[in-house]
Amino acid sequence: MSKSLIELKNVTMKFGGVTALSDVTFDVKEKEILGLIGPNGAGKTTVFNVITGVYQITSGEIIFDGQSLAGVKRYKITKRGVARTFQNIRLWGDMTALENVMTAADTHKKSGLVSGLFGFPISRREEKRDKARAQELLDFIGIGEYSDRLAKNLPYGVQRRLEIARAMGAEPKLLLLDEPAAGFNPAEKVELAATIRKIRDAGYTVLLIEHDMSLVMKVSDRVVVLDFGQKIADDSPRKVQDDPRVIEAYLGVPEDAS
Amino acid sequence: MFNLRDKGAEIWENQGRVGRIVIAVGAIAIVAALPFMGGTFLNTPIADYESVLVYPIAMFVLMAIGLNIVIGKSGLLDLGYVAFFAIGAYTMGLLGTKTGLNTWEILPIGIAMAMFSGIILGVPALKLRGDYLAIITLGFGEIVRIVALNLGALGRSEGILGIPTPPGFFGIEYAFDSHRIYYWTLLILILLAIWMVRRLSARRAGRAWESIRQDEDAAELLGVPTFKYKVWAFVLGASVGGAAGVLYASKTLFIAPDNFTLQISILILACVVFGGMGNIWGVILGAVILGYLPDRIRFLSEARLLVFGLVLVIMMNLRPDGILPRKKREKAIVKKDAS
Numbered sequence: 001m002s003k004s005l006i007e008l009k010n011v012t013m014k015f016g017g018v019t020a021l022s023d024v025t026f027d028v029k030e031k032e033i034l035g036l037i038g039p040n041g042a043g044k045t046t047v048f049n050v051i052t053g054v055y056q057i058t059s060g061e062i063i064f065d066g067q068s069l070a071g072v073k074r075y076k077i078t079k080r081g082v083a084r085t086f087q088n089i090r091l092w093g094d095m096t097a098l099e100n101v102m103t104a105a106d107t108h109k110k111s112g113l114v115s116g117l118f119g120f121p122i123s124r125r126e127e128k129r130d131k132a133r134a135q136e137l138l139d140f141i142g143i144g145e146y147s148d149r150l151a152k153n154l155p156y157g158v159q160r161r162l163e164i165a166r167a168m169g170a171e172p173k174l175l176l177l178d179e180p181a182a183g184f185n186p187a188e189k190v191e192l193a194a195t196i197r198k199i200r201d202a203g204y205t206v207l208l209i210e211h212d213m214s215l216v217m218k219v220s221d222r223v224v225v226l227d228f229g230q231k232i233a234d235d236s237p238r239k240v241q242d243d244p245r246v247i248e249a250y251l252g253v254p255e256d257a258s
Numbered sequence: 259m260f261n262l263r264d265k266g267a268e269i270w271e272n273q274g275r276v277g278r279i280v281i282a283v284g285a286i287a288i289v290a291a292l293p294f295m296g297g298t299f300l301n302t303p304i305a306d307y308e309s310v311l312v313y314p315i316a317m318f319v320l321m322a323i324g325l326n327i328v329i330g331k332s333g334l335l336d337l338g339y340v341a342f343f344a345i346g347a348y349t350m351g352l353l354g355t356k357t358g359l360n361t362w363e364i365l366p367i368g369i370a371m372a373m374f375s376g377i378i379l380g381v382p383a384l385k386l387r388g389d390y391l392a393i394i395t396l397g398f399g400e401i402v403r404i405v406a407l408n409l410g411a412l413g414r415s416e417g418i419l420g421i422p423t424p425p426g427f428f429g430i431e432y433a434f435d436s437h438r439i440y441y442w443t444l445l446i447l448i449l450l451a452i453w454m455v456r457r458l459s460a461r462r463a464g465r466a467w468e469s470i471r472q473d474e475d476a477a478e479l480l481g482v483p484t485f486k487y488k489v490w491a492f493v494l495g496a497s498v499g500g501a502a503g504v505l506y507a508s509k510t511l512f513i514a515p516d517n518f519t520l521q522i523s524i525l526i527l528a529c530v531v532f533g534g535m536g537n538i539w540g541v542i543l544g545a546v547i548l549g550y551l552p553d554r555i556r557f558l559s560e561a562r563l564l565v566f567g568l569v570l571v572i573m574m575n576l577r578p579d580g581i582l583p584r585k586k587r588e589k590a591i592v593k594k595d596a597s
Binding site: 052054074075078079083084088089090091093094095097102104106107108110111112113116117119123127166169171194204 | 369379454457458461462463465468469472473476477478479480481482483487490584585594
């Protein structure tokens with residue numbers, strides 16, 4: 001088994017009296033696609049939020065690439081190699097698709113405001129390099145032709161894909177996809193599944209939240225199931241599908257069976 | 259509605275290098291020649307036309323460009339922008355009267371002081387957002403004025419008298435009433451500020467500011483050091499305000515706290531919003547109109563401010579995004595239409 005890229009150890013997240021995550025432990029291995037599923041309100045997006053530093057966890061530990069993420073600023077977590085997409089699309093609408101990706105790519109630039117102002121060679125070089133890379137990413141994700149369009153004017157499906165391209169712009173080791181197939185039709189979902197596998201094959205590790213079971217089961221190497229903030233299963237897609245606790249969480253149990 | 263902004267951008271983009279230089283030089287020449295057009299319809303009937311060109315028009319333009327970095331580019335509502343103007347002016351007043359330094363030597367000091375106070379204000383204030391930030395900056399603007407009003411060294415309500423004019427060079431003399439010279443000096447500063455903003459907008463800083471304005475949380479989660487770039491926006495905005503302040507003091511020879519009231523902050527904010535937040539040409543046009551109009555219609559005497567207010571209300575209703583709104587058009591589509 002390859003080594004873990006990120007490990008959540010006994011992570012608990014409380015908001016006042018509400019426990020959103022309770023003692024959750026799992027890891028994502030390098031070059032793996034891990035599906036994270038669970039009924040509404042199970043705490044899936046909270047997992048993303050604690051990994052990316054939106055919330056500071058109440059207790060437990062998150063180790064990314066050998067180092068703890070406790071107290072690390074959000075943009076620095078991104079710089080270390082975690083980038084995410086958003087469930088409700090949050091692109092920068094007044095920027096073009098290309099600029100959206102370039103902004104994320106700026107994360108790793110050495111040149112900043114001053115060298116940009118005076119046009120130092122390093123700034124020009126990085127600008128040129130990142131522009132080319134951003135276009136490559138758009139092509140890779142299959143929306144290259146939209147690069148000069150403002151994000152807010154793009155069709156819905158393209159916006160969803162641009163979210164992924166933008167996150168990849170930040171050169172993450174771990175890519176967090178929050179319901180990338182929301183609102184997609186079956187044909188688009190099949191396409192997306194292929195894209196996600198293509199992303200993994202390009203060397204990224206993917207943590208995927210998705211409601212569509214067939215998609216998750218098709219692309220994931222492993223599936224973690226959350227229910228009411230607790231991990232109830234962590235196994236291969238096949239075994240998870242047959243796990244009685246998972247079926248119970250999703251379908252409920254008949255009253256006379258308990 | 260006819261879109262002036264897109265029309266202008268289209269003409270500019272379809273030009274080669276030579277064409278662009280011709281347009282730029284031509285535009286600068288026309289603007290630089292404005293002091294000679296006092297005899298035309300542009301004349302301000304009661305106030306001295308050339309002096310109106312310097313203040314408020316050129317001063318407003320310079321300050322509006324500075325404030326636009328903060329409000330238009332980064333979306334940070336700053337209601338105390340006059341503070342940086344005041345800090346530049348008082349630096350000039352104090353050093354100009356107490357030391358042997360001349361205006362050109364004080365200019366970088368004034369800019370540095372304004373930038374420094376930008377950091378002082380920005381670091382605590384920029385942890386807050388929206389309404390809270392606006393209230394803090396509002397307070398800061400008042401604090402600076404009230405400190406000037408109460409500090410003996412700054413002359414209290416009498417202010418500072420006898421501030422020296424800039425020393426001349428190459429035979430150019432900065433006399434008290436040679437408004438043209440001040441106007442051209444300001445024009446150079448304005449061109450520098452335009453260069454700075456245009457340069458930064460096309461690079462990393464511009465993208466960072468844009469992303470912060472549109473969705474700050476998303477920006478931070480995608481690796482934009484938002485706090486750092488917000489402070490930068492504040493500091494660069496302050497530097498332009500400080501530069502304007504130094505020249506203002508050196509021009510009027512006399513400054514007092516009354517020159518730096520909240521009204522100036524609001525007026526400059528109005529220039530930015532009226533012209534078109536985020537679009538530098540719109541902001542410049544807004545500042546020119548709002549600086550010029552009150553003096554042009556001075557013959558209305560008492561009704562003047564009423565008419566001024568009405569113009570603002572009507573314009574904001576007709577064009578809520580300003581006269582020249584920010585970029586809305588997409589290059590690719592224009593290219594496709596052309597071919």
